[in-house]
Amino acid sequence: MKKVITEVKKYSIILIIVSAVLGALLIAFPDKMIQYTALFIGGAFVACGVYAILSYIINKKYVFTLTLGIISAVAGVVVCCAYRQIITVIIFLLGLYLLVGGLFNLVDAFWILKALPKSWFVTMLLGIASSVLGIVCLTNPFGAQSTLVRFIGIGLLVFAVTDLIAYLQVKEIANEVKNQINDADAADGSVEVEYREVDD
Numbered sequence: 001m002k003k004v005i006t007e008v009k010k011y012s013i014i015l016i017i018v019s020a021v022l023g024a025l026l027i028a029f030p031d032k033m034i035q036y037t038a039l040f041i042g043g044a045f046v047a048c049g050v051y052a053i054l055s056y057i058i059n060k061k062y063v064f065t066l067t068l069g070i071i072s073a074v075a076g077v078v079v080c081c082a083y084r085q086i087i088t089v090i091i092f093l094l095g096l097y098l099l100v101g102g103l104f105n106l107v108d109a110f111w112i113l114k115a116l117p118k119s120w121f122v123t124m125l126l127g128i129a130s131s132v133l134g135i136v137c138l139t140n141p142f143g144a145q146s147t148l149v150r151f152i153g154i155g156l157l158v159f160a161v162t163d164l165i166a167y168l169q170v171k172e173i174a175n176e177v178k179n180q181i182n183d184a185d186a187a188d189g190s191v192e193v194e195y196r197e198v199d200d
Helices: 002-028 030-059 063-081 083-115 120-139 145-189
Strands: none
Touching (some): 002 145, 030 063, 030 083, 030 145, 083 120, 083 145, 120 145
């Protein structure tokens, strides 16, 4: 269980860093970042397709592998050649990511309210901001793309800050619970011993 919790913590930290870096890049270079993202995705599809086709040619097994490779390669080429047309899809998916992340942060805020009533408001406020930005992207993916991309970058930064605050708050709560358990164990383990002196 301890290993699982450790892995979850590592994943949370990595997600926070990736969200913050990606958000900053989207704000600074909106058009280029969307273009590079689409080209990267298309290139990945092409690479996977070529690998599958070569595997079939070498091994002469599983026609399904060849079919999947051809589909993947064609899809990758389409993405690379028509990335501007799929930008709206990327914006829609990122908006969905912001909305879901914001809703999760709102749930965390109400959970933190019981343990840390003084700091839950910040988590709730940032969660609302992330959700609103996500809704904007979902309802208007065909609007001004650069503006929406910058909004997404802001949303990712908000999401990263929210996750960082929630992570620190949960860590603080976990430490308090751990200290209480240790104190209880120490109290239960203490043994009082009576003694009296005996004259020789």
